[in-house]
Amino acid sequence: MKRLLKNNEFTVAIIIAITWLIFGIVNPxxxxxxxxxxxxxxxIISATFALAxxxxxxxxxxxxxxxxxxxxxxxxxxxxxxxxAMLDTPLFLIFAAAIIIGIILELINxxxxxxxxxxxxxxxxxxxxxxxxxxxxxxxxxxITTMPKGMRKLAVTYVSSTTSSSGIVYNLHFLVIxxxxxxxxxxxxxxxxxxxxxxxxxxxDVAAAQRAGINISRTRFLVFxxxxxxxxxxxxxxxxxxxxxxxxxxxxxxxLVIAAVVLGGGGGKQARGSxxxxxxxxxxxxxxxxxxxxxxxxxxxxxAVTGIIILIGLIIQSTEAISKL
Amino acid sequence: MxxxxxxxxxxxxxxxxxxxxxxxxxxxxxxxFVAMSLMRPKLFLTVNNFTSMGYQIAExxxxxxxxxxxxxxxxxxxxxVGISNLSGIIAALVLHNAYLKELSGINLWISIxxxxxxxxxxxxxxxxxxxxxxxxxxxxxxxxxxxxLNLFTGIGIILTRGEAISKFPAEFLYFGNHTFLSVxxxxxxxxxxxxxxxxILNKTRYGFELKFIGSNYIAxxxxxxxxxxxxxxxxxxxxxxxxxxxxxxxxxxDSAKADFGTNYTxxxxxxxxxxxxxxxxxxxxxxxxxxSLVTLQFLSSGFSMLxxxxxxxxxxxxxxxxxxxxxxxxxxxxxxxxxxxxxxNKTQKKSLKA
Numbered sequence: 001m002k003r004l005l006k007n008n009e010f011t012v013a014i015i016i017a018i019t020w021l022i023f024g025i026v027n028p029x030x031x032x033x034x035x036x037x038x039x040x041x042x043x044i045i046s047a048t049f050a051l052a053x054x055x056x057x058x059x060x061x062x063x064x065x066x067x068x069x070x071x072x073x074x075x076x077x078x079x080x081x082x083x084x085a086m087l088d089t090p091l092f093l094i095f096a097a098a099i100i101i102g103i104i105l106e107l108i109n110x111x112x113x114x115x116x117x118x119x120x121x122x123x124x125x126x127x128x129x130x131x132x133x134x135x136x137x138x139x140x141x142x143x144i145t146t147m148p149k150g151m152r153k154l155a156v157t158y159v160s161s162t163t164s165s166s167g168i169v170y171n172l173h174f175l176v177i178x179x180x181x182x183x184x185x186x187x188x189x190x191x192x193x194x195x196x197x198x199x200x201x202x203x204x205d206v207a208a209a210q211r212a213g214i215n216i217s218r219t220r221f222l223v224f225x226x227x228x229x230x231x232x233x234x235x236x237x238x239x240x241x242x243x244x245x246x247x248x249x250x251x252x253x254x255x256l257v258i259a260a261v262v263l264g265g266g267g268g269k270q271a272r273g274s275x276x277x278x279x280x281x282x283x284x285x286x287x288x289x290x291x292x293x294x295x296x297x298x299x300x301x302x303x304a305v306t307g308i309i310i311l312i313g314l315i316i317q318s319t320e321a322i323s324k325l
Numbered sequence: 326m327x328x329x330x331x332x333x334x335x336x337x338x339x340x341x342x343x344x345x346x347x348x349x350x351x352x353x354x355x356x357x358f359v360a361m362s363l364m365r366p367k368l369f370l371t372v373n374n375f376t377s378m379g380y381q382i383a384e385x386x387x388x389x390x391x392x393x394x395x396x397x398x399x400x401x402x403x404x405x406v407g408i409s410n411l412s413g414i415i416a417a418l419v420l421h422n423a424y425l426k427e428l429s430g431i432n433l434w435i436s437i438x439x440x441x442x443x444x445x446x447x448x449x450x451x452x453x454x455x456x457x458x459x460x461x462x463x464x465x466x467x468x469x470x471x472x473x474l475n476l477f478t479g480i481g482i483i484l485t486r487g488e489a490i491s492k493f494p495a496e497f498l499y500f501g502n503h504t505f506l507s508v509x510x511x512x513x514x515x516x517x518x519x520x521x522x523x524x525i526l527n528k529t530r531y532g533f534e535l536k537f538i539g540s541n542y543i544a545x546x547x548x549x550x551x552x553x554x555x556x557x558x559x560x561x562x563x564x565x566x567x568x569x570x571x572x573x574x575x576x577x578x579d580s581a582k583a584d585f586g587t588n589y590t591x592x593x594x595x596x597x598x599x600x601x602x603x604x605x606x607x608x609x610x611x612x613x614x615x616x617s618l619v620t621l622q623f624l625s626s627g628f629s630m631l632x633x634x635x636x637x638x639x640x641x642x643x644x645x646x647x648x649x650x651x652x653x654x655x656x657x658x659x660x661x662x663x664x665x666x667x668x669x670n671k672t673q674k675k676s677l678k679a
Contacts, residue, residue, distance in 0.1 A: 062467070118650045119604045121401065121467055125591055126650070130643025136636035252587070255471055262468055300487045304479025310472035314464045 012280040027294050033162045034170040041173045043286035046257050048234035052227040054261045054278045059223045060203035061120035067250040068131035070235030073101040078245040081148050091150030102232025110224035132248045144245040151240045187275040260285050263313040346601040350616040361627035368630045382622045383511035387570035388589045389596035391563035397539045399606025400466030405567045407477030412447035413571035414481045416440040417581035420493040437497050444568045452564020456557035481583035491580040501576025511573045523611040540607030599649040
């Protein structure tokens with residue numbers, strides 16, 4: 001039990017349970033399956049990007065540009081296809097194109113961070129501005145609403161559905177399953193492969209990792225490559241769920257995703273993030289942000305509440321770090 | 326911005342020869358100035374343009390100074406804009422009240438003074454909060470200030486219910502919209518802040534300890550520095566600067582809004598890094614920061630005159646930040662090589678003699 005209490009994931013899980021319970025007492029609708037379905041759908045995007053961000057944070061860096069990368073990857077791909085009236089392009093090709101663009105953009109980050117040894121936060125906040133500005137100044141600023149057929153089909157693919165007490169049908173979106181699969185794969189990679197352990201090692205102490213014979217540069221290369229691929233996928237998810245390609249509509253909201261990773265244990269001075277923790281962090285944040293309205297809390301409270309939760313997450317972790325000493 | 330830099334000319338020559346960072350930035354500033362003057366002489370080289378640039382430069386200048394100070398410790402303060410808006414909003418509540426009651430004479434001035442004091446108190450409180458968490462919990466300052474940015478902005482939104490507060494006494498609006506000796510009053514404030522910061526950095530014990538802590542936190546701890554106290558003071562200083570500029574924004578725009586100027590955080594980082602501040606901590610120079618500020622303002626106004634939109638600006642700022650980082654890196658590397666080669670030459674000569 002003591003070990004469990006010290007476990008960060010366990011703490012977050014308890015916070016989720018308590019919040020859920022309090023919310024449920026105030027408004028019983030929140031505990032319904034319909035609400036669970038709508039929360040999962042609302043958290044698909046942040047869950048996907050959180051995975052990319054978590055990987056970079058575990059490796060000892062930070063990424064502020066993942067939304068910009070995702071948006072560029074999605075918008076450029078969709079615009080290319082729509083401009084040439086290639087709306088029948090199969091879905092996997094769309095994903096492949098977005099993934100390639102995402103990888104290229106994240107590898108630019110990698111070059112500056114690893115090869116020139118520059119601070120990751122400043123590099124990625126610069127590239128965020130660069131990518132967003134590039135997209136809006138040179139590619140386009142218009143909303144594209146005639147999406148490729150594959151994406152339109154994906155947007156309405158559901159696994160199961162339920163009817164709420166008020167008679168509205170809620171569906172469990174197919175992409176929830178895809179995201180869950182991505183999380184499971186990432187968990188296996190991080191915990192049961194040498195590459196995964198290497199990421200934790202360079203995140204904890206670069207010099208020690210180097211002396212242990214880990215190829216720092218190559219590990220970081222792979223980290224940014226995977227992060228770019230996930231960001232590209234996340235961009236296509238965003239376009240799909242929006243049913244429109246909106247340039248750079250997520251950029252500037254990176255904080256919520258980073259907060260999820262931090263809540264899940266990625267916020268300490270030494271890298272400790274975990275896949276389970278990140279998943280719980282995403283769930284907690286979307287639980288709160290989606291249900292404050294059902295709780296009859298005015299929507300303008302949302303930002304302050306988010307800030308308080310991040311700070312609480314940081315404080316919980318630091319007391320853990322102190323008790324370990 | 327040209328005028329206030331004149332008194333510095335006395336030791337200009339010695340600076341030119343000694344200080345490479347300053348020389349490099351000066352070249353860039355002059356080049357940008359000449360380029361913009363050549364491309365849009367009728368628009369750029371006018372008194373009006375320089376006055377309007379003077380108003381604009383003050384806000385970015387204060388934020389950049391605050392960011393620079395925190396960057397010296399190796400941290401980042403992302404909550405500056407939040408602090409500035411929050412203190413502006415709280416002061417706005419006082420001033421709006423004064424406007425509604427149609428106060429005049431001594432009562433009006435008392436409420437304006439109270440508004441200023443309250444704003445600065447809010448800045449100090451927010452900075453203290455940041456400093457306490459950063460110095461006592463040992464979590465990255467970036468994450469702490471990301472959290473407090475949301476908290477401060479959130480409180481601002483709660484206080485205003487997401488709307489803008491406007492209508493303040495005309496006497497208060499004067500200071501953000503008028504010139505003194507044909508230099509905008511906000512610019513005078515900025516010049517004062519720049520000089521004050523320069524003195525603090527170079528002439529006080531606190532400034533020395535600040536740079537020491539930034540270059541090596543653990544070594545400074547063993548050297549008997551008051552690490553936590555210095556960190557705390559730095560965040561409070563950043564909070565005060567943010568609060569002052571919050572009041573300036575309030576006065577200039579006649580409105581207080583919780584989400585004003587969110588772009589400033591990024592621009593402040595760009596300005597500090599371009600001004601030779603080491604983002605890993607330990608080194609900064611106020612004179613270089615001031616020059617990079619002027620350069621950015623020239624470019625920003627120039628881009629607008631060339632009808633390059635806001636999106637292009639964002640792109641250009643991103644490119645510039647990466648370029649500045651890279652050039653700083655290359656210069657550092659060359660310096661290191663030079664010092665190493667001097668060292669190896671000496672050892673070679675010694676071995677030859679032996």
